Amino acid sequence: MAAPNFTANDFANAIHGLMPRGLVWPKDAAAVQAQLIAGLAPTWERHTQSNNNLLADAFPETAYELLPEWESTLGLPDPCAGVAPTIQQRRNQVVARLTNSGGQSIQYFVDFAAQLGYAITVEQFSQARAGILKAGDPCCGHDWNFAWKVIGPPSTVVRAVAGGMAAGDPLTAFGNAVLECEIRALMPAHTIVLFAYGKTGDLDETFILDQSALL
Incomplete structure (x- = not known):
C-alpha cells in the first residue's frame, strides 16, 4: 500500500x-x-x-533526509569523497560499510568495490622463480609477493538519475578517490596495493614511485 x-x-x-x-x-x-x-x-x-x-x-540505499545520521554512525563523510560528493556517492559508501563483513580474498575486494559503485579486477604478483618464470615475465623480487594491483575504469562516472539526486548535485561526477581510500583502509597490513586505470591496465603514474619500495 x-x-x-x-x-x-x-x-x-x-x-x-x-x-x-x-x-x-x-x-x-x-x-x-x-x-x-x-x-x-x-x-x-x-x-x-x-x-x-x-x-x-529507513533504508540507507534510499535515504535522503536521514542520510547524515546514517553517515555519522559509520564515521562518514570522510575526506576521500571530496568537498561535495553526490547523494548517490554518499549512499554507496554507507551501504558498502554497513554490508562489509570483512575478508582478504580477491572476490571480497571485488564485491566491496561493486558496493561503492566501482567495477574492478585484482591482479596478484609473485616472486620470479627458476622453472616457473617464462620469457617476457617480469623479474619480480621477493617483496613483490606482498604486492597486488587493483585495476579499474579510467574514471568512474556517476550520472544523475531522476529521484536519486538532490538539488546541487552535478549531472555527472568523476573520480576514483573513494575507491582508493576505502581499499587502503581494508587492505591487509603486510601488503602494498597499487592502482591501475584504463583498458590497458597501465599503472597510474601517481603510483610508479611506490614500486621503488618493492625492488
Whole structure:
C-alpha cells in the first residue's frame, strides 16, 4: 500500500469540513478564515511529504533526509569523497560499510568495490622463480609477493538519475578517490596495493614511485 500523499487542497477541504456551521464561520474563499486555512495548508502538505520520506530513509540505499545520521554512525563523510560528493556517492559508501563483513580474498575486494559503485579486477604478483618464470615475465623480487594491483575504469562516472539526486548535485561526477581510500583502509597490513586505470591496465603514474619500495 502506497503512503498517503495529501495535497494542500486536501488539507484545506478537511479543515473546512471540521469547522462549525453558522454565519460566523464563512466558507467563502475570500473570507479571512478561508485565507488563513489556505495559508497553513501547504505546511501540512510539506509535513506529510517529509513523513513519507521517512519510509525511504529507513533504508540507507534510499535515504535522503536521514542520510547524515546514517553517515555519522559509520564515521562518514570522510575526506576521500571530496568537498561535495553526490547523494548517490554518499549512499554507496554507507551501504558498502554497513554490508562489509570483512575478508582478504580477491572476490571480497571485488564485491566491496561493486558496493561503492566501482567495477574492478585484482591482479596478484609473485616472486620470479627458476622453472616457473617464462620469457617476457617480469623479474619480480621477493617483496613483490606482498604486492597486488587493483585495476579499474579510467574514471568512474556517476550520472544523475531522476529521484536519486538532490538539488546541487552535478549531472555527472568523476573520480576514483573513494575507491582508493576505502581499499587502503581494508587492505591487509603486510601488503602494498597499487592502482591501475584504463583498458590497458597501465599503472597510474601517481603510483610508479611506490614500486621503488618493492625492488
